[in-house]
Amino acid sequence: MAEEDSxxxxxxxxxxxxxxxxxxxxxxxxxxxxxxxxxxxxxxQSDAYALQLLFSLRPDFFHYVLAFLxxxxxxxxxxxxxxxxxxxxxxxxWINLLTLLFVALLPFSxxxxxxxxxxxxxxxxxxxxxxxxxxxxxxQWQYATKDHRLTSPSLKPAYIRxxxxxxxxxxxxxxxxxxxxxTGSTWSTALYMTLPFVGYAVGRRET
Amino acid sequence: MAEEDSxxxxxxxxxxxxxxxxxxxxxxxxxxxxxxxxxxxxxxQSDAYALQLLFSLRPDFFHYVLAFLxxxxxxxxxxxxxxxxxxxxxxxxWINLLTLLFVALLPFSxxxxxxxxxxxxxxxxxxxxxxxxxxxxxxQWQYATKDHRLTSPSLKPAYIRxxxxxxxxxxxxxxxxxxxxxTGSTWSTALYMTLPFVGYAVGRRET
Amino acid sequence: MAEEDSxxxxxxxxxxxxxxxxxxxxxxxxxxxxxxxxxxxxxxQSDAYALQLLFSLRPDFFHYVLAFLxxxxxxxxxxxxxxxxxxxxxxxxWINLLTLLFVALLPFSxxxxxxxxxxxxxxxxxxxxxxxxxxxxxxQWQYATKDHRLTSPSLKPAYIRxxxxxxxxxxxxxxxxxxxxxTGSTWSTALYMTLPFVGYAVGRRET
Amino acid sequence: MAEEDSxxxxxxxxxxxxxxxxxxxxxxxxxxxxxxxxxxxxxxQSDAYALQLLFSLRPDFFHYVLAFLxxxxxxxxxxxxxxxxxxxxxxxxWINLLTLLFVALLPFSxxxxxxxxxxxxxxxxxxxxxxxxxxxxxxQWQYATKDHRLTSPSLKPAYIRxxxxxxxxxxxxxxxxxxxxxTGSTWSTALYMTLPFVGYAVGRRET
Numbered sequence: 001m002a003e004e005d006s007x008x009x010x011x012x013x014x015x016x017x018x019x020x021x022x023x024x025x026x027x028x029x030x031x032x033x034x035x036x037x038x039x040x041x042x043x044x045q046s047d048a049y050a051l052q053l054l055f056s057l058r059p060d061f062f063h064y065v066l067a068f069l070x071x072x073x074x075x076x077x078x079x080x081x082x083x084x085x086x087x088x089x090x091x092x093x094w095i096n097l098l099t100l101l102f103v104a105l106l107p108f109s110x111x112x113x114x115x116x117x118x119x120x121x122x123x124x125x126x127x128x129x130x131x132x133x134x135x136x137x138x139x140q141w142q143y144a145t146k147d148h149r150l151t152s153p154s155l156k157p158a159y160i161r162x163x164x165x166x167x168x169x170x171x172x173x174x175x176x177x178x179x180x181x182x183t184g185s186t187w188s189t190a191l192y193m194t195l196p197f198v199g200y201a202v203g204r205r206e207t
Numbered sequence: 208m209a210e211e212d213s214x215x216x217x218x219x220x221x222x223x224x225x226x227x228x229x230x231x232x233x234x235x236x237x238x239x240x241x242x243x244x245x246x247x248x249x250x251x252q253s254d255a256y257a258l259q260l261l262f263s264l265r266p267d268f269f270h271y272v273l274a275f276l277x278x279x280x281x282x283x284x285x286x287x288x289x290x291x292x293x294x295x296x297x298x299x300x301w302i303n304l305l306t307l308l309f310v311a312l313l314p315f316s317x318x319x320x321x322x323x324x325x326x327x328x329x330x331x332x333x334x335x336x337x338x339x340x341x342x343x344x345x346x347q348w349q350y351a352t353k354d355h356r357l358t359s360p361s362l363k364p365a366y367i368r369x370x371x372x373x374x375x376x377x378x379x380x381x382x383x384x385x386x387x388x389x390t391g392s393t394w395s396t397a398l399y400m401t402l403p404f405v406g407y408a409v410g411r412r413e414t
Numbered sequence: 415m416a417e418e419d420s421x422x423x424x425x426x427x428x429x430x431x432x433x434x435x436x437x438x439x440x441x442x443x444x445x446x447x448x449x450x451x452x453x454x455x456x457x458x459q460s461d462a463y464a465l466q467l468l469f470s471l472r473p474d475f476f477h478y479v480l481a482f483l484x485x486x487x488x489x490x491x492x493x494x495x496x497x498x499x500x501x502x503x504x505x506x507x508w509i510n511l512l513t514l515l516f517v518a519l520l521p522f523s524x525x526x527x528x529x530x531x532x533x534x535x536x537x538x539x540x541x542x543x544x545x546x547x548x549x550x551x552x553x554q555w556q557y558a559t560k561d562h563r564l565t566s567p568s569l570k571p572a573y574i575r576x577x578x579x580x581x582x583x584x585x586x587x588x589x590x591x592x593x594x595x596x597t598g599s600t601w602s603t604a605l606y607m608t609l610p611f612v613g614y615a616v617g618r619r620e621t
Numbered sequence: 622m623a624e625e626d627s628x629x630x631x632x633x634x635x636x637x638x639x640x641x642x643x644x645x646x647x648x649x650x651x652x653x654x655x656x657x658x659x660x661x662x663x664x665x666q667s668d669a670y671a672l673q674l675l676f677s678l679r680p681d682f683f684h685y686v687l688a689f690l691x692x693x694x695x696x697x698x699x700x701x702x703x704x705x706x707x708x709x710x711x712x713x714x715w716i717n718l719l720t721l722l723f724v725a726l727l728p729f730s731x732x733x734x735x736x737x738x739x740x741x742x743x744x745x746x747x748x749x750x751x752x753x754x755x756x757x758x759x760x761q762w763q764y765a766t767k768d769h770r771l772t773s774p775s776l777k778p779a780y781i782r783x784x785x786x787x788x789x790x791x792x793x794x795x796x797x798x799x800x801x802x803x804t805g806s807t808w809s810t811a812l813y814m815t816l817p818f819v820g821y822a823v824g825r826r827e828t
Binding site for chain 4: 431432435438439440442443444445446447449451453457459460461463465467468478482483484489490493529592
């Protein structure tokens, strides 16, 4: 398909951003479906029961907050990348769609790991999903900046490296989480709570 | 992360509004999932049953309408705030994302309090959620207007105070609701029906 | 709240259209949830069963198509109205939000009437919902055009009347449907299939 | 309705694209609901169970990926078409809405064929849905380009033919899939995996 000229694709950066924003916003909102309330008929109407129900949803809440904020970070990252991209081609669109495929999958993984919070495999599904999104974002950036394929020639190599590094933070932590989960621990996803500090440390070192 | 220049963030006000509009619109539409119909197989096909089913959904309808209109009011408030904001920085984006986290959570709280409408804790979850959204909106406004950080220097202090006051209306009523719920009442959410009058009264006093 | 100047509202026509478009698009897509498949564990893997399952979903498919296309017509109508509106005020925004409340409710009504397709009350819930959306659209138009409140003074009275008439087509058919349902018939929603012809006839008479 | 002038329709190409983008993004995200996890209460908390659960979701994952990427291809195709369209009329809007009706239906078909993956009818529902979307896109293009109805007179016939051919790729493969399914095979949807190669081959032949 490479032989088609860019005009023929009819895809502008703006449109791709619109679709991406839409899928990010929907995926972030759909996460809430992981917080499932039992069938109405089986509910007991008492304060004690209500509190117990909320308490039993603890791992689901934890994964909801984690997934929402990490998706927020990816969304910011997506815009940082697109900001430097001048025009897009078919390959870039497909890398982007593949990344969005994993973004849209996150409500499932979040719900899965929230429901199976006592077993390492539950957490690993969530972590592998975040790893996939992060790697998709990384590939996208590599593809766009390789020989200034889709970016301005004046984009500084230092900036390209800086964004590359930042894009690898979530995948890096995810690999660590998966390794911890492989040892049999069930609290591996808690490692994501270090993200703000890792982000800050990386930001420090750069300047 | 503060050391990055604003250009590097690649986030314009317009993009943040687009994501916010998406999450608001989506959360408002997902509220409808709180109105759950029993499994098709257990449905009895008679008019009496259909009416009884609708009647049993009364608290769910009430919470649906309440949540939809209050989210609508928050959406208006969000635009009033963003209207005065000139540019955004990373901290503002994160306060906004945290606020949206609670916006996206509302379909859960609405469903929860609609299903557990006979116990105070059910209502308190809903009220605490609205309190959180309102406080997020308040923090956002405080952050943006503090020393005209993100707003035009010509923005009048009286206007800043006016928006602050308005932003605190829903949180104020929410605190009142929670206090009433703590006394054991189950009708505390009904207090939100005073919102149009409170809003009108506040508007009066200002002029 | 009327005493606030329009600039303070911070709501442009464009924003309201964006939220409306979002809620229309989501509601139209959420309709599909009315087509519920039984729990996976209870599924029998045979062609005969699959066909029987599809066959049993007949009323759900019918209501899905009906609701999707009527929402599409309302969406077109919404744009016809907004096209003539120059600026918006707080009251207009609230009439619009109330209309959207019923738009977002339609996935519930559609699912309800699809599941309870053998009883008149099932159909009446769907019809009352469409009636409400239509009346909201009508009020909106009346409010905007009254004394050219939000429209250009040069908008022709004949055009205003024409849009008014068109806006009343769905509510009119809905009232008819409800009357038929009150007689005990269960096929009342089928009357909506006359809409293209009614629309055509009304269009004819106008020219 | 044809007698109305285009201004009266109040529908610009931009608005139609916005609604289409919304429905595409939303349908792509809703596909994830096909990956259903059993009720929390029936979950067994063990690694073996978690893996077995994931394994049992295999056909659902396969259909999720397939449906997501094909919708992505349709979304690209939609933009290629709209790119050549100058203005739109009522008929074009309705062909588009009918196409979107089938786009919004895909989460159902995907879930259906994932759940009933052992019977040909399950696959055929999915294939018939994709066939419908593709034919809708084809009709849309035929309508727009017929006598340059909605396109620029300078649009080259060779380009019109090229887009027509491409639009027919998915429907063509779908017909093949349905024929294979009619022979009793349950793996017919696997044929969609040839799409990238078919697309490439068609692209080759054209140049």
